Structure formats: structure tokens, C-alpha cells
Amino acid sequence: MIRQSQGGIVRAQGIGQRLKRGFLFLVLALFCVYYLAPLVVMVSTSLKSLEEIRQGTLISLPQSINFEAWAKAWTSACVGVRCDGLAPYVWNSVLMAVPAVAISTFLGALNGFALTKWRFRGADVIFALMLFGAFIPFQVVLLPMARTLGVLGLAGTVPGLILVHTVYGLAFTTLFFRNFFIGVSDGIVRAAQVDGASFFGIFFRIILPMSLPAIVVTLIWQFTQIWNDFLFGIAFTVGESNPVTVALNNVVNTSTGVKEYNVDMAAAIIAALPTLAVYVLAGSYFVRGLSAGAVKG
């Protein structure tokens, strides 16, 4: 994104320009506050005691750093009737997300490769039909999926969720890899064929190693989607197999007892931390995923 030259254009200098520039930064800063404030409030509330919350306001900072709410959110907050904290549900989400992300990414890569670099008859139609799966409102598959999981004996289990996320993530992962492979010269595949490499030989030894950026983008996108999913979690799991998003919602909406806002906020941070960490560590890949999701086809 080098564009020195545009700003290099000689502009009329003067107090007006300075004012404009100052105003520009003011607006940008205000929006920074807008986006950051909820995060700050969330963290500061989670560090306060309940007493402090009742007396102070949202924007007052905690008088002392107090991790009690965090501990409670992690180990003993009540999710529905069970009071074991979020820990087991975070574990559920990990057990669900890791295999689902890995499998859907791998299958997407294979599928994208077969569909773009081996344009057999009908490949484009197959791609278009599969891509459609990325855009359907999932409500339309909830009922039959619930029954299918029941028939398979996977209802209310983590493996069931893995299946669901793999199946409906495949359209997206295929799309991501297709977009990437379209930019890869067909000549590479031809050359490898002439060298005698087979379909899987080309895929594993040539295509996969050069797809690293696409793999990272897809992994991050899938992880964010699956970790943050709520609909499938709430529709297909019960009680102890809930993923963390569902558990968080239950913690917050538990109507019995005293409302512990600090615990709610700590629980929200715990649920958000994995995806936030990925965003902070691999932000540019995350953004590429977002725009890859935007420029479809």
C-alpha cells in the first residue's frame, strides 16, 4: 500500500490546512474512543467488586485490581443449573473448533484444487452449487440437521457439532482456496504432470506448500467463525456439551440470584480472548479473510 506520491502533491499551505488536519485527527480519535470504550468498560467492570459497580459508573476505573470475578467466571459461575464456571465449555469449544477447522480447511484446499486446476466438465457448475451453501440462512437446515444428528447418534455431542461446522464451512473454505488457486498459473500443474507427478503428488508436494498464505487466511477465518458460532451450538447441544458462546449467554441470562455484572464481563472476555488473540497476532490475515469473503468469485 505504498502511496507516497498522492500525499506528495503540493498543496496550498496555511492555517486552513492545519485546521483541517487537526479536525481530521479529532474525528479519527473520537472513533477510536467509540470502538475501544466497550472493551475498556468490559475489562474495568470485570476487575471491580459488585459493591463498586453499584456505587460507581461505567466509566469509573476500578479502585483496586481484583481478579475474583475472573476466577469465578472460570471455575464457579452458574451456567443454567450447573455452577462449574466456563472452563468446561471453553474446553468444549476447543475440542469442537480444532478438528472442525482443520478438516474443513483441508477439504476446502483439496476441493478448490480439484475444481480450479483440473477443470473437468461441470466443475464450474459444481462450484457454483457448493458455493450457494455459504449463503443460505442456516435456519433452513436446522430442523433436518437436528433429526440427522439424532439418527447418527450424534445429537447433543461435540462430534456432532464438528460434523455440522465441517459441512457448512466447506463452501467457504472451497471459495477461499479457489480464489487463491485462480491466481496460480495452470502451467505449474501442467509442468508437474509432464514431470510425472500424480494428482495427490502435485497437491501435497507443489500446491499445498505454495498455498501457505491461503491456508493461514482460511484457518483464521474458520476458527473465528466456528469459535464465535452460536446458532448451531444452541440448536444442537444441550447442557454440558455447549460451546462457550452458548454458555456465556446462559451465564448472562441466568435469572436466579444476584446479577453479577463483573462475572458476566469476565466471562465475556474469556469467551472473546481466543479470537481477539488471533486478531491481534495475525490481523493482516484476518483482514484478508474478511475481504476474501467480500469479493466472492
Place this chain on the structure above:
Amino acid sequence: MSDIRLDAIWKKFGATEVIKGIDLTIDPGEFVVLVGPSGCGKSTLLNLISGLETLSSGNIFIGGRRVNDVPPRDRDIAMVFQSYALYPTKSVRDNITFGMSVRHIPRQVQDAAVAEFAGLLHIEDYLERKPAQLSGGQQQRVAMGRALVRKPEVFLFDEPLSNLDAKLRIEMRTEIKKLHQRLGKTVVYVTHDQIEAMTLATRIAVMEAGHIRQFADPFTVYDDPVDLFVAGFMGSPPMNMIEGKLRQDGGSFVECGAPDALLRFPLPDAMARRVAGRDGLKVILGLRPETIFAAGSELPGPDRFCFELPVAVVEPTGPDTMIVFEIGGRDLIARVRPQDARPQGTRFRFEVEMRKAKLFDATTGLRL
């Protein structure tokens, strides 16, 4: 008509110096071509003149006015870009009149101007189309129209022809020259194509690494290059550069080639006098391909030198045939008449017009 004067200008991007102290005076109505390899700073120099880049130091005068802090719109210039840079959402007509409508020039004046230049550039038929519906050549004409229509004092061209195919490029080259002759405005034109530079310019500035190596009319630059860089850059195929030693035993010679096959090129008197007393100096002898031809194929003249070597490669171009041969392991090119060419492997008798040879100091690269 405006003159342009660059006074000790520098441009730095961070720590990188792109323009390193250039002085240049362009007379009113001149057609100056900035030419050089990519990365030499020629486009940056043009952007500095246009105001699309801010100077690091020095002064720029256009028409006698110091314009260092004057925005592009107030410099009375127009520019044609390599990618044409047409506004994709505007029709051809609106592309051309955009500059005038920004300046609140009345509609009738705009229409009159469009009518005047659309005819001149043969774009009257596409005025209502969008740029994407035009061919590359047509887009090029629209870009020219947009520049011409405001009747500025100075025209700036940034490699305007390099996206066109070869045939169209030659056609547009001629049209640009005609336009200049007709309008007589000052033009600064950037290109990496030395043939474009030769054909268009009244004066050429050959640039390298942020410096202007030579600023002179095309013939001087071609016939009288100041150093190895200019000599090597101008001309196609390029000048033959033969490494050798100056020998002054019973006349002046340049001795070159492998020890068992030494060739001694005798220097004409004028050149010999300039290098008198520098026996043993490492030099480079520059011979343009057209100064080496088949022996006896031209009328005899003074300061001719003949030698015989095997033909390595034959490359017919149509009007001439290039014969590649080797001296001291280096490929050299001679330009001969097609009927004089001989097949690869045969021994060939070459004749050199030593008057047109150039001699350079091998260490400094400067002309001797």
C-alpha cells in the same frame, strides 16, 4: 510559452535520494525528453515539475515564477500519464472538460474547446462513451485531449506511449511531434525508449541514478556522448564497447583481443593528439554497429581499418543485416548490407570507420 528552470533540486524519499542536485534550463517552446533506465529518477523529476511531488530542496521556476509551493492546478501545466488515467465513470466529453468545469469555465466555452480538439484528435465519434469502451489508442487520444483543451503553457508527458503496441506507438509519436510543431508550447517528455527520445526531442536529457549525464540535442547526444553511460544507452543495437590498451609505438593504437589474436585499431590523428603521452592507458573503444561494415562496400575514405574474423551469428532485420563476431570473448555487432552478409562460420572482412570511433577512459568512463 514558458521556460522552465530547475535550480539545484534534490528529492529524497526517507533516506533514499532519488534526485541528486539537478540544474536544468528548458527554453520556451522546447521539446525536452528525459530519458534513462528505470529507476533513474526521470519520472520523479517530472512529478517535481508538475507539483505532484514536493521538493526536498532547490527551486523550480516556470515562466520565471518560483513554483515550489504552488499546487499543480496553479502551475499552468497539463499532463498525460502512462496509464492514461482517464476517469472511468465519466464520458469522454466529461473527462476532457473536467478541468474546465472545476475552474467554473462557462459551458459554451467548454463545448467550443471540445469541438476544437475532438476534431484535431479524431475522437469526435466517441465523445459520449466511457473510457472502458475505447481501445488503448483511443484512450491515449482522449488523454491528450484532456491535456490540450486547457491550453496550458507547459505539457508534461509521462511515458505516454509505452502501453501501446509498436505500430500505434510510431503513429502517435508522429502525431505528438506534429502537435508540438503546431502549438509551439513547452514540452517535457519522459520515456525509457531512446528512439522516442531521438525522434521527438529538440534536446535530450540523459539521466542516470538521479543525475543528468548529458543535456544536448539528439545528434550531439548520439555522436558526441560525454561518457560510457550515454554512449551505451543511446543507439540500438547499442554501441560496441571493446576493452583494450592504448599503445603509442609508431602511431597510436588501441590494442585489444586475446594475446594470441591481438587486434590493433589505429586512432585517427585528432584522437591520437588528445591522448598523446598516455601509453598503456586502459581504454574502451566504442564503435557503433553502423561504423563497421563489409570491407569495400562503401566508398573508400580516410582512417579506415580492416580486419578479418569469423562470423558467429547472422541476424537479418530487413534493411540491414547484423553480423555478430567476437573480439576477446565479447560479442560485437556490425551492420552490413544484406547482400554482403556471409553464413555463420565463414571468415569475414570487416572495415571500420575509425573517425566515428569513440574512446573512453576505462577507469573513469569519461570520453577521451
Place this chain on the structure above:
Amino acid sequence: MAVTGSPPRIRWRSFDRWLPQIVVSPLFAMSLFFVYGFIGWTLYISFTRSGVMPDYRLDGIGQYVRLWSTPRWHVALRNLVTFSVLFISLCLAIGILLAILLDQRIRIEGAIRTIYLYPMALSFIVTGTVWKWLLNPGLGLERVMRQAGFESFSFDWLVNSNYAIYTVVIAGVWQSSGYAMALFLAGLRSVDDQVLKAAAIDGAGPLRTYFSIVLPMMRPVFMSTVIILGHLAIKSFDLVMALTGGGPGYATDMPATFMYAFAFQRSELGVAAASAVMMLVTVVAIIVPYLYSELRGARR
């Protein structure tokens, strides 16, 4: 359609030759079953008298009649329209504004972009939880304003059935406007630098350059952003569940929460299936023409 897949080698074992198809078939079959098969099942059920349990005897359009005569469905639709219009237009406005401001050679642009975009990494459930706290009547924003001296300031939208839907808009815009910014910024950056230079030479100032040259060039970006945001809006389920749970009453119900409630809480499978089909029809009407033009454009 040209068949370019046949390898140049002549003695290619036939199994290898068919491998691409063999690899794709199970995945395609999976998609046929889980997407098209399931859509078909839902569609079928929507034309039966299914209640708590699926009942496979066809019953015409009875469920659709029932759906459209349910006041709650009309509330959900009205909410969807209100939410979509506000959500999309606010995200677009903020997104374009921020993208243009960030395009002014800001040295710390990277850091600012990171801040604007991080909500996209959060789950809608987290966003809903946070905003539920921020907008808490009593302890939230209301108390901040009252302590700042606005004694009579009152902000109870979260529990007010007339205004609760706007709190969903507030939280949704907070989460997604950075996304719109990122899409527009990428669009602005793809504009040919020389076009901007040409505009400067033509004498257009920054405002004029944006409004009469750059923004008109953003039309495709504009289109895809609207489509993506619209798609988010129709699917919005998590945010409503976390923020208001569809309440108070069913004041903030949307088609997605409506369908969920009828399918899993009230066990009216037929009505739930009919509402899901209505959602699908809406999405298809928007997405299919868009995908068609995008895919065709990509093929050139």
C-alpha cells in the same frame, strides 16, 4: 465449455485420470445432501401439517397461512426491515467516512485500522453481552449521564418495547462498521494513483476528487458491501439473543429468532419450516443475482 483437464500424457492410468472427480464427488454429494437435501426437507415439511413431530402428509399452504396470520411474524418482519435499513445505512456512512479519513496519509493508519476492526473478531454474543451492560437501564450509560449532571437523562431502550430494536442496531453497527471501513479502504487503495494525479493537475481539490471521481468508481465495492451487510442482517440471530433475547415480549424478534423459537421452544415445526423458507427466498433473491454477476465477471 472447454475440457482442459485432460493431462498431456497419453499413457495416464485411468484411475489417476478420474481422481479429481473422485475427490470432488463425496464433497459434492455431502453438499447436495446437507444443503439441497435439507432445504428440500424443510420445504416439504412447510407444506405438511407437522406440529411437534414431522408429519409427512402434504397439507398445502396451511402453514404459510398460519405464519402470515401470526402477529409475531409481522413484528419480526418489521424489525428486520427497521434493523436492516438502519444497520446498512449507518455502517455504510461510518465506513465510507472512516475510509476516506484514513486515506489521508495518516502515519499511524495501521494502528487505527486495527482498533476500528477488532469488533469483527468478537462473537455477536460477546458484543451483545457488553452492550447489554453499557445500555443497562440504571447502572449503564444512564448513570454516567446523570452523574455528569444530566439528572433527568433517561435511557431505557433496552427494556422499552418500542425502542429495544434500536439497541440491536447500535450494537450491530458498533461491531460491523469497521468491516465496511475495511472494504471501502481496500477499494480506495485500488484506485489508480495516476487518476488521482490527473485530478490534481485538472485542479480538483480533495473533496471534489472524492465526490466526482473516486466515489463513483467505488460502485462495485458499494454493491458488495450492501450485499454482505444485508446478508448479516437477515441472518442476525446471536446479537438479538444475547442483547434482548427477542424481548421485551417478542418486541425484538427477527425472522431468525422467530424460526428458532417456533422450532425448538414451541415445537411448531410446520410454521418454523415455513418461516425458514421465507428467509431462504429473501436471501436467494438478493444473493443469486449478485453471485451470478460476480462469478461471470471473474471469468471475464
